[in-house]
Amino acid sequence: MAEHALMLLLAGVRHLPAHIEARTWRQFEFFPKIGTLRGSTVAIIGAGGIGRALIPMLAAQGADSIAVNRSGSPVPGAISTYPASRMDEIYSRADHFVIAAPATPATRHLVGRAQLAAMQPHSWVINVARGSLVDTDALVEAIESEQIGGAGLDVTDPEPLPDGHPLWDLTNAIITPHDSNPPGVRPAAFADHVSKNVTRFAKGEALAALVDPVAGY
Template identity: 45%
Template structure:
């Protein structure tokens, strides 16, 4: 990676003026020089919703060495990942915000808030206790690292299922993905907090849902594609699981007449785990730090493993 006192960094596209302006300021604050694509050695991508613009812009940047993507979930860019460039993403940047959402959804499901919010008359008490529950978390990245301390006061028995099986502080046990079916039958709360890849797409299907106890709640703050939506609808309709709290769906946005909307044991939020406003607040200093590291030839934060896709 070429070292430069003031590396030339492009910020593109400019389709989101506020985001573009703040990321340009972050580049300058980090010691970079905002430059045209034709001169840039680095590219900070400024619109996560427009991966379609990437191929054309990449062809205009012959000196490109490093590409910074703004979000942790980079599946829209998966087809563009090329090992000739160094890639970084927003992995870990939004972990605290998403972990808060996961905890809020977990408590809402256990306390039946989704149902009470729809009622217009007094009804009997329904709910479960989160304290002491058996929790299974899929994924061992930044969201899980932020979530485990939030769960600590509840004294839960926590299993983390991750690709490597490497232990995580705050978890009672860590297992590889191949052992997922071992823990599902004793799971009270299943939280999805993993990256979406070819291997993890549909990781929760009909068989996995059938293995869960009837009272289990599923919380998904990762990506909708992790769950077989048709199988989930069926499980919720038949009450073979307790319920689902979904901040992400498949498809997304969820169509107005989709069956999930009408299910009383389903809580849906429109991907608010990390909103654009709260996201920029934490993304800007992160970009500033990575530009500083790039300018000094240091190891960059949140590298993407091109072979794994995250």
């Protein structure tokens, strides 16, 4: 899923959708619209397993990462980590935003009009978590008004995204049908996770990816 998030972000920043639709040579038209991750800062909202896997991928592109998690405990590889209670501080510091947080009542519309308004005109919002974390109507307005650069969405609200929904008509909205973790790639990843946890258990070590029933994830 981290790989998918990086793909969506690169596709947006590099103006890939317009390239795919082009049926003529438009080099000089595209030049000023193509960005780069090098030298940028990406905020990862929900720096759990997916977010932590994404950080070195971004580093390989020359991008810094800011992490947001529930506690604010430092995340390896991130230049800084914020607790969820201080999340509003990241919008002035980051160029792009990857949402990988769990869906709970507290995270519904975690990114709404106020957060989108605080982003930069070139910012891309990537959501590989759950559609409910983003206010869809506010997102459409932000893209249409060029308040932000665009969005890469593997999840939507509503989901499936209905035919005729405004998001389908936005060039700067890249939508994949919740297939960032398809069945064909799950067994190997799951087997690796189980194997590592069995080893941890045998050594008396803490298990990875424990579920917190109180938090809901």
